[in-house]
Amino acid sequence: MKELLARIDSNRMQIAQKGVDVAQLKGDCLLRLIWSSNALEGSRLTLEETRALLEDGVMLGGKPIRNYYDAIDLAEAYEAMIGMTDGYRPITEEDVRDLHRRLCAASGKIGGGMYRGYPAYAPTSSYPLPDPQDVPGLMGQFVRWLAQNDEEHTHPCKFAAQACKRLAFIHPFLHSNGTVARLLMNLCLLRAGYTPAVITPAEGAKYNTLLERAHVDDTPFEAFICEQLISTQETVLQAQA
Numbered sequence: 001m002k003e004l005l006a007r008i009d010s011n012r013m014q015i016a017q018k019g020v021d022v023a024q025l026k027g028d029c030l031l032r033l034i035w036s037s038n039a040l041e042g043s044r045l046t047l048e049e050t051r052a053l054l055e056d057g058v059m060l061g062g063k064p065i066r067n068y069y070d071a072i073d074l075a076e077a078y079e080a081m082i083g084m085t086d087g088y089r090p091i092t093e094e095d096v097r098d099l100h101r102r103l104c105a106a107s108g109k110i111g112g113g114m115y116r117g118y119p120a121y122a123p124t125s126s127y128p129l130p131d132p133q134d135v136p137g138l139m140g141q142f143v144r145w146l147a148q149n150d151e152e153h154t155h156p157c158k159f160a161a162q163a164c165k166r167l168a169f170i171h172p173f174l175h176s177n178g179t180v181a182r183l184l185m186n187l188c189l190l191r192a193g194y195t196p197a198v199i200t201p202a203e204g205a206k207y208n209t210l211l212e213r214a215h216v217d218d219t220p221f222e223a224f225i226c227e228q229l230i231s232t233q234e235t236v237l238q239a240q241a
Helices: 002-017 027-040 047-056 065-082 093-102 132-150 156-170 177-191 201-213 219-240
Strands: none
Touching (some): 002 219, 027 047, 027 065, 027 219, 047 065, 065 093, 065 177, 093 132, 093 177, 132 156, 156 219
């Protein structure tokens, strides 16, 4: 883990020396993040179809209409997330709810920004999810944990991985919990001056396996997120070469 974190910090320094504003990364990096995160949730859009939609407003490919709306919503939520990158104020419950609300705007999904009032289950997990009546209290504890650990000098990549894991385990919304958890992970990274971590569809099975394992041992999940961050950083550096 120490070697991964040292490599991450070295890459961060190189990116900063090239004058790259990580909070304003657009183009291919942003498209890959939107395409990959939605693909992890089952979207059938390709990267090029996502590019055509978000850059040219063209729906290519004849895929389910909800896939296009999900891409539009995630692009909007990402822009809102950028507005939350001020590291001098804590991340709030309303921030998390606002991100989820935006993920439902174009797609018209029910329950945008509202905590679930019904029991739920995660199809990729054998662990039970919290009862709905416990969600508000758990979310309150979660944002207090965010504020506390943001000040305790936990390495930002480990902190971001933990934030992703903890929110995913609470599963506070009816849907799109994984997408919100990864948005929050990347918000934590951006606030600390790192690039987002793009998890590609090819890594989706490993992501789900290690997230499930994190119920008992979260070190492999933290290492996995570190590896994805390094991959994204090196892609940014190559683009600046």
